[in-house]
Amino acid sequence: MAAQYSLLLRGGRVLLPEGEKVVDIAVEGEKIAAIGEELTGTAAREIDAKGKVIFPGTFDAHVHFNDPGRREWETIATGTAALAAGGGTAFVDMPLNSNPCTLHAKELNDKIAIAEKDSVTDFAFWGGLTPQNLDSLEELAEGGCMGFKSFACYSGIPEFEGIDDYTALKGMEKIKKLGLPLMVHCESPLLVQKLGEEMQAEGKEDVWAYFHAHARITELESVQRMISIAEETGVQLIIAHVSLAESLDIIRAAKLRGVDVTAETIGQYLILTDEEVAAIGTAAKCSPPVRDAANQLQMWARLMKGDIDFVDSDHSPSDPSLKEGVSFVKAWGGIASVEHTLTGLLTHGYHARRIPLSLIAKLTSENAARTLHVPNKGKIAVGYDADFAIVDLDETWTLTKESIHYLHPVSPYMGTTFKGQVKETILRGESIQQNGKVAMGGRGKLVRPERVVK
Structure with a gap:
């Protein structure tokens, strides 16, 4: 029986701890469930990430x-x-x-x-x-x-x-x-x-x-x-x-x-x-x-x-x-x-x-x-939180007052042209930003460190 996931990201250039690979990422709930080429199974949502780079x-x-x-x-x-x-x-x-x-x-x-x-x-x-x-x-x-x-x-x-x-x-x-x-x-x-x-x-x-x-x-x-x-x-x-x-x-x-x-x-x-x-x-x-x-x-x-x-x-x-x-x-x-x-x-x-x-x-x-000794954050690996930034490496864009999300549109980079645009941000398996539109409020959770006493 084919696996069923909450989210599948297909064919992206994924930045894994060991290096970049073109693979699929399967997410179940808030965690990364599987990583591999052409994963079998279905999901409630699939993202075609071909041509995009997936960062943690x-x-x-x-x-x-x-x-x-x-x-x-x-x-x-x-x-x-x-x-x-x-x-x-x-x-x-x-x-x-x-x-x-x-x-x-x-x-x-x-x-x-x-x-x-x-x-x-x-x-x-x-x-x-x-x-x-x-x-x-x-x-x-x-x-x-x-x-x-x-x-x-x-x-x-x-x-x-x-x-x-x-x-x-x-x-x-x-x-x-x-x-x-x-x-x-x-x-x-x-x-x-x-x-x-x-x-x-x-x-x-x-x-x-x-x-x-x-x-x-x-x-x-x-x-x-x-x-x-x-x-x-x-x-x-x-x-x-x-x-x-x-x-x-x-x-x-x-x-x-x-x-x-x-x-x-x-x-x-x-x-x-x-x-x-x-x-x-x-x-x-x-x-x-x-x-x-x-x-x-x-x-x-x-x-x-x-x-x-x-x-x-x-x-x-x-x-x-x-x-x-x-x-x-x-x-x-x-x-x-x-x-x-x-x-x-x-x-x-x-x-x-x-x-x-x-x-x-x-x-x-x-x-x-x-x-900072934070468990399950910071990299794309099975068992880690499904946190991703999906990027179009070649898209150029210019920072304007209208595009900025700060409380005040002030930045030393105002008017600067960048190359590389974040198209979607995913937090623990759920999209929180797509094409500059942010899903506001209440999704975040407290992250606690592991204390290292020697």
Whole structure:
């Protein structure tokens, strides 16, 4: 008797963990039931995927959806609609810029309740590590947080204080025992402050003054220092949004010494240059800043070498008024980009630089899920969640205000032509986006990590 499934995807170029193959995928309920050539059986729905590439749904481990408290910036509903439009099926939300920040179990539970009602995709949350909540890490872990996030500098939000070295040491000791990772934003607060004061004394507040205040050494010093503390404590450390090839060299050397450290980068450090940021303006302001063209080339080289573990969006929108009519130095430092991570890598990686599709799949999904110890997510394999992004590799399209799904149509990529379009996004066997139309609300489930206590 022929097998009956809930969904069959026929004849697509499927990005499996072992490489690309033209195969069928059978789904039963929420899980992948079978993978093979010309599978027999029928299904309630069949998708002809011939000529399309099937990626695992992207797993974005670094977003700021600002819900609750700053819903005028972005909400979980609008943020996840944009994520789904770009082929995303899961996210991990940062403990800021929501208000209150996620520093205790109550704030975590409040965010989970909102996501259960509004999230288009599956979801998870980082807990915060600050000097104020060292005694709350256990309750956050028990509540199901994915791990912890801290800033080795000013976070941009007064209520989320950066960590000093003592907090870093004691926090890492506790987090190690909890069996969860710590992600750190690495910039030296004293160097950023003093370099910024130099520019202020000269009356400079333009983009180049901002770049001066966030000079390369501010990241390199902080990365080295956080790795030293992680090496001492044995914690699993993730260096957030690495912007410099030299930082990746430091991380690689630490890995070779046996330090449990991984490197995340963000699309803008691969796609943009400092000169392009200067031309775009405040819509492209982020921290750490985008670097020069020579560094961008080296970032791509390190990506091919395997020194970048995963690529996220660091989607960090704001009310547009925080970026309009102010100097570059005073503008909000965040980029709206969650919808365009995969298509950006297809355009600038696969098409422009022949980066293998299999590597892009690992960078946008598999590696993040593995690093965060998330079971049954991140790759196309039997028994895993049926999460897919079905892509037309050759379709070109231009980003316009009308096509964007964010709460506010602001993006450094506005007017950019991309090559590679996500035609459909499937979450646990159910379509959540087709041809830019998103099925809103309430489909997502909480994703919990496996805690690794050694």
